[in-house]
Amino acid sequence: MRRSGSSRPSPVLFAALGAVVISVLVVATWQVWSNDNALSERGQQASGRVVKVTTGKNSRVHVEFRTADGRQVRSTIGQGDEAPGPRAKAGDLVAIIYDPLHPEDDLRDARAPENHKVASLLLGATVLAVVAIPAATWAGIRARRRERSATPADQH
Template sequence: MGILVSKKRPPAWLFGLVGAVVIAGFAYATFTMWRNDVALSERGQQTSARVVDTGKRDEVEFRTADGEQVHALIGQRLSGPQLAVGEQVEIVYDPADPTSDVDDVRARDDHSVTFLMFGVTLAAALSIPVVTWRLARSSSRRRSTSA
């Protein structure tokens, strides 16, 4: 028994609404990454950390200047050396929010993921309204010719 699949397109307004939600999500993620990059460059403090996990994202533990033990993820990056559990690395953390993403000193200037997210956000912000407009126009043409 097969699955029934409708050949009818969803309405243009629904595509536009979902697109707006996607754009907002990418914009928020981009802004969060950019804000963290700025915080680390303006007020970041350097310290030594121990790598505790190397899953999807590398996790480290370290002590802040006031002695608080913290676990944090190393920020998104495309460069830098591969880390191993137990390895000691120099990191930069934000003393105002030590649990936010930290930077590995050896790949400190790698903002490529932030720029990539900005590019995806910009592409979506430019293309989704155009596609929504074309869908709405196409839909109205079909309705007028079938009437």
């Protein structure tokens, strides 16, 4: 015979962790979407020198450039915002689009088309979490109630 509730996490704990996950997804979605919109609305073009290229799962192109007001900035070209074709190498000059209010945020390669893939994926994950976590929490609460109301003869 199994003890009641021993195989399921507490619905309250599940809901609390779900709220944290949803909060993180909302903040990440907002930041990526805001940065994409800033580049579209007020982005300025500059020439940047590639200082480092990281490869692997989180491959990125790191660029140094000078803003229109003369500040020297080092930032990264956003995931998927690189131009099609061969990847830039350290020392290459690339045309970039940056947000003059936050030049240290992710950049976009000026030759690349606008890309909202990451923002769209995050938005989809956020919507899924907003629907799935409360539904799973409610299912857990209902299962607990059924277990508690079951008679001892039903728990064989």
